[in-house]
Amino acid sequence: MKKTIYDVAREANVSIATVSKVINNTGRIGEKTRQKVFQVMKELDYQPSLVASALTGKSTYSIGLLIPDLANPFFAELARSIEDRGHELGYSIVMCSTDYNPEKESKYITLLKQKSVDGIILASGFQNDAVIRDLLHLKIPIAVLARDVSTVSVDTVTVDDFIGGYNATRYLLELGHKKIGTIQLDLEVGRERIRGYQHALQENGVEYDGKLVLFSPSSVEGGKQMGLKLLHSPDRPTAVFAGNDIVAIGVIQAVRELGLSVPDDVSIVGYDNTILAAISNPPLTTVAQPFHDMGRQVMDLLIQEIKGEKKGKKRVVMLPELCVRESTGKIKK
Amino acid sequence: MKKTIYDVAREANVSIATVSKVINNTGRIGEKTRQKVFQVMKELDYQPSLVASALTGKSTYSIGLLIPDLANPFFAELARSIEDRGHELGYSIVMCSTDYNPEKESKYITLLKQKSVDGIILASGFQNDAVIRDLLHLKIPIAVLARDVSTVSVDTVTVDDFIGGYNATRYLLELGHKKIGTIQLDLEVGRERIRGYQHALQENGVEYDGKLVLFSPSSVEGGKQMGLKLLHSPDRPTAVFAGNDIVAIGVIQAVRELGLSVPDDVSIVGYDNTILAAISNPPLTTVAQPFHDMGRQVMDLLIQEIKGEKKGKKRVVMLPELCVRESTGKIKK
DNA sequence: TTGAAAGCGCTAACAT
DNA sequence: ATGTTAGCGCTTTCAA
Numbered sequence: 236m237k238k239t240i241y242d243v244a245r246e247a248n249v250s251i252a253t254v255s256k257v258i259n260n261t262g263r264i265g266e267k268t269r270q271k272v273f274q275v276m277k278e279l280d281y282q283p284s285l286v287a288s289a290l291t292g293k294s295t296y297s298i299g300l301l302i303p304d305l306a307n308p309f310f311a312e313l314a315r316s317i318e319d320r321g322h323e324l325g326y327s328i329v330m331c332s333t334d335y336n337p338e339k340e341s342k343y344i345t346l347l348k349q350k351s352v353d354g355i356i357l358a359s360g361f362q363n364d365a366v367i368r369d370l371l372h373l374k375i376p377i378a379v380l381a382r383d384v385s386t387v388s389v390d391t392v393t394v395d396d397f398i399g400g401y402n403a404t405r406y407l408l409e410l411g412h413k414k415i416g417t418i419q420l421d422l423e424v425g426r427e428r429i430r431g432y433q434h435a436l437q438e439n440g441v442e443y444d445g446k447l448v449l450f451s452p453s454s455v456e457g458g459k460q461m462g463l464k465l466l467h468s469p470d471r472p473t474a475v476f477a478g479n480d481i482v483a484i485g486v487i488q489a490v491r492e493l494g495l496s497v498p499d500d501v502s503i504v505g506y507d508n509t510i511l512a513a514i515s516n517p518p519l520t521t522v523a524q525p526f527h528d529m530g531r532q533v534m535d536l537l538i539q540e541i542k543g544e545k546k547g548k549k550r551v552v553m554l555p556e557l558c559v560r561e562s563t564g565k566i567k568k
Numbered sequence: 569m570k571k572t573i574y575d576v577a578r579e580a581n582v583s584i585a586t587v588s589k590v591i592n593n594t595g596r597i598g599e600k601t602r603q604k605v606f607q608v609m610k611e612l613d614y615q616p617s618l619v620a621s622a623l624t625g626k627s628t629y630s631i632g633l634l635i636p637d638l639a640n641p642f643f644a645e646l647a648r649s650i651e652d653r654g655h656e657l658g659y660s661i662v663m664c665s666t667d668y669n670p671e672k673e674s675k676y677i678t679l680l681k682q683k684s685v686d687g688i689i690l691a692s693g694f695q696n697d698a699v700i701r702d703l704l705h706l707k708i709p710i711a712v713l714a715r716d717v718s719t720v721s722v723d724t725v726t727v728d729d730f731i732g733g734y735n736a737t738r739y740l741l742e743l744g745h746k747k748i749g750t751i752q753l754d755l756e757v758g759r760e761r762i763r764g765y766q767h768a769l770q771e772n773g774v775e776y777d778g779k780l781v782l783f784s785p786s787s788v789e790g791g792k793q794m795g796l797k798l799l800h801s802p803d804r805p806t807a808v809f810a811g812n813d814i815v816a817i818g819v820i821q822a823v824r825e826l827g828l829s830v831p832d833d834v835s836i837v838g839y840d841n842t843i844l845a846a847i848s849n850p851p852l853t854t855v856a857q858p859f860h861d862m863g864r865q866v867m868d869l870l871i872q873e874i875k876g877e878k879k880g881k882k883r884v885v886m887l888p889e890l891c892v893r894e895s896t897g898k899i900k901k
Numbered sequence: 902t903t904g905a906a907a908g909c910g911c912t913a914a915c916a917t
Numbered sequence: 918a919t920g921t922t923a924g925c926g927c928t929t930t931c932a933a
Contacts, residue, residue, distance in 0.1 A: 249903075249904085250903065250904045252905075252906095253903060253904075256903090262902085263903090264902070264903080265902055265903085268902080287909090290910065290911090291909055292908095
């Protein structure tokens with residue numbers, strides 16, 4: 236049978252109130268009593284039930300994490316850093332992969348509410364602010380990662396996608412490319428990167444061509460299909476800026492399938508700097524997101540919010556950094 | 569304020585017992601009453617507290633997942649399939665990455681016990697059976713994934729590592745390789761694969777050479793270092809069987825660093841068939857583990873155990889399958 | 902310094 | 918068919 240606080244109290248000849256106090260280090264307890272209680276707790280291998288203490292109004296010490304897809308290396312890394320920071324701070328993580336699916340999103344939110352998690356991290360391309368507002372209204376602490384929720388006041392950690400798109404594109408322009416295609420995810424982040432892309436083009440006097448801008452799902456196959464579409468025209472682009480490393484790898488495959496070479500015929504830039512970028516062939520030039528810091532930051536923000544250590548909401552913006560490898564090269568005349 | 573069962577009861581002019589009964593669909597309730605209660609629940613946006621119902625002796629509907637490292641694509645895929653199956657069955661997953669670290673293992677186990685999870689999935693190179701015995705003794709349902717716990721009676725899902733090692737090695741032998749090195753993880757699975765490797769060698773009359781067997785941590789860097797070590801001798805192996813795809817990629821890098829080519833000079837076989845194998849250069853011949861089924865199976869086993877739908881423990885063994893790509897080739901005379 | 906007792910929100914006998 | 922009530926294991930006043 237699992238031991239309860241009553242077992243400890245009886246064995247130590249004190250009341251459960253006393254035991255509770257030594258566990259939580261509250262109230263004033265005599266040193267001898269404290270020792271005795273500790274000893275009995277050890278003897279009985281007693282561990283307080285978090286469920287019971289949660290019911291009494293304390294925290295559950297668990298926080299929900301909504302993330303699009305654990306199987307995507309970028310999100311897996313992110314989840315890992317969030318998990319680590321959470322555990323460091325005494326919280327455990329309940330994982331929910333949403334697949335960018337609004338239905339799953341709200342289903343999981345409901346679930347997490349029922350479980351009385353202390354807070355929720357939204358690391359997803361959340362479709363509707365309504366859910367966020369609802370959470371906020373219910374006073375459930377939340378923190379949003381990697382997405383600007385401009386219309387709502389929440390704690391957010393974002394990486395500047397405009398800059399990311401801008402830097403990637405500018406780098407390609409510097410290499411002499413003029414016809415630069417881009418294949419992004421059909422999400423807010425994708426559109427923001429496209430804005431950066433446009434800005435870079437414009438700044439360099441290159442005319443924007445809508446036909447060079449495509450959307451793709453986050454998969455190798457998707458990248459390949461869109462890559463083929465983009466590269467199939469006789470007047471094909473000499474460089475492609477992809478929405479993430481997975482898509483970029485699809486584009487590489489497309490290039491190869493057309494009998495062309497990376498980076499000789501087509502330069503490619505990815506996004507995220509996952510392990511995929513490091514090991515792909517050729518190694519991928521990519522826009523690095525500081526996932527380690529990102530995870531840590533959201534978690535810290537959320538915990539501060541939970542503990543009420545913070546006045547008002549905070550918005551942390553991090554900067555992406557171009558990581559140059561071998562999938563990009565100067566344009567050949 | 570969060571609504572409670574009392575709010576619903578009052579609003580619907582019934583007792584809390586009645587509300588509880590319609591929620592859980594137990595006892596006999598008049599149709600009109602039922603409708604009324606449902607309606608009020610909706611109006612109030614009432615969601616029963618799982619914490620409270622858990623305290624009353626019911627399940628928490630959460631299960632703990634101990635896994636070495638979410639950031640490793642293989643485990644991420646596994647975690648994803650476990651999560652999906654869990655959610656399908658109404659359970660949520662509490663993630664714990666252990667880094668193969670026994671201290672973290674027991675720390676997380678303690679945590680999960682306090683949270684009264686309904687069960688725990690051990691998908692780790694668990695170092696000591698003691699923890700498992702303890703859990704078993706406490707009657708906490710567990711299921712073990714990807715590791716044979718031969719001395720203890722638990723539900724397990726494993727992939728036959730002996731066969732995996734055997735198949736990989738035999739394939740290399742069939743290609744004409746005689747000097748075959750192997751770099752495995754220093755874990756039970758690794759040793760089992762080495763046994764398969766030895767068996768294949770012996771069966772083909774190739775003498776076993778201990779110097780060709782190395783251990784490495786699960787990292788590209790580790791694989792590269794061990795790869796260099798293995799390949800540095802003048803009498804270097806013509807093929808390497810690696811412990812997982814990540815290590816295999818490290819070996820590829822080692823081969824390149826020595827100015828050699830894959831597969832012309834050195835054939836390489838990985839393990840796991842993660843996305844890394846598909847996108848590496850050259851695409852990796854690898855031993856595929858059916859992670860999708862694996863995750864589903866452990867979860868099913870665990871839930872059956874939790875629900876007591878099963879007499880005795882079950883041991884499910886799945887078979888790995890060699891997936892041939894371009895990192896292996898016939899030996900050159 | 903310690904203990905008695907009232908909940909937290911819910912379930913499950915047992916009554917009615 | 919519905920309600921009363923006694924817990925579940927813990928925290929927290931309030932007394933002693």
